[in-house]
Amino acid sequence: MTEQQSAEPRLRFYGGVPALFIPFAVMLVGILWLGFTGLAFPEAFWPMVLAGLFVGLLLARSKQAYVDALVSGVGSHMLAVILLAWFLAGILGTLLSQTGLIEGLVWLSLTIGVAAAWFPLVTFFASAILSVSTGTSIGTILAITPVLFPAGFEVGADPLLLLGAIIGGAFVGDNIAPISDTTIVSAYSQGTDIRKVVRSRLKYAGVAAGITVLLYIGFALGGTTGAQPPTEAEVGPTGLIMLLAPAC
Known part of the structure; x- marks a missing residue:
């Protein structure tokens, strides 16, 4: 491992691995709320996704590592x-x-x-x-x-x-x-x-x-x-x- 790689912050969350379910729970609750209120349109899902991402950012110990991982995911071929x-x-x-x-x-x-x-x-x-x-x-x-x-x-x-x-x-x-x-x-x-x-x-x-x-x-x-x-x-x-x- 190079010095540059060892200096890169690791992506960790407050609360450990179980905390990873919190952003998904936020998105799920938001989508269910849209369904019960009759607003379950594809365009309305994006605010719930952004809310989940924001909660994930708050839970991340290193904001830089979280943003880097997010940018890498957004730019992926998949x-x-x-x-x-x-x-x-x-x-x-x-x-x-x-x-x-x-x-x-x-x-x-x-x-x-x-x-x-x-x-x-x-x-x-x-x-x-x-x-x-x-x-x-x-x-x-x-x-x-x-x-x-x-x-x-x-x-x-x-x-x-x-x-x-x-x-x-x-x-x-x-x-x-x-x-x-x-x-x-x-x-x-x-x-x-x-x-x-x-x-x-x-x-x-x-x-x-x-x-x-x-x-x-x-x-x-x-x-x-x-x-x-x-x-x-x-x-x-x-x-x-x-x-x-x-x-x-």
Whole structure:
């Protein structure tokens, strides 16, 4: 070790290793607060991230070492890959949602004639399909909730089951989406390709999705059928063609 390396301050925190969880706890509490207050937009997450970083700075024994480590992390190649994947997923998600994919999924469920008791199950599949297509769970939740939640509530579907279907489908789809930022980062950080990452996740996501589907089938068989979904909804099948975008 050279004299210059030995003179560099080491990154240590007041409270030791357990103190490392405090900045993450600050970010987590902030994000949960955004969710409960209805402000869970991607743009609103940045203040919570900055708050966590600031708390980490306060806990660091050497501020210089903390700033050096932060700058090194920001300038890393991995972070560039993460941000690029996140931006591209957001762009594709916005493109698909604005070109009628959600309306196409709603049209499909209305054409089939889904009853109220089965609407949460259809919502789960629609949310999973959209999430796989866009590669973003949060974007799927924000895009599909204003469409399918009111439609399901209107025909008498259980609102709690609807919310669970939207969130569950979004995260199941995002977990196996080849274009998801988490999938790309996992492949990059582990030195493998995206196909292998998706294949390794399929068995876990498949079990979770299978259990969820069985539960929703049980809820549907034990519930009332309700009225048929409103056919006057202004939806059409043309948006379904956008499912080819992520496949290509």
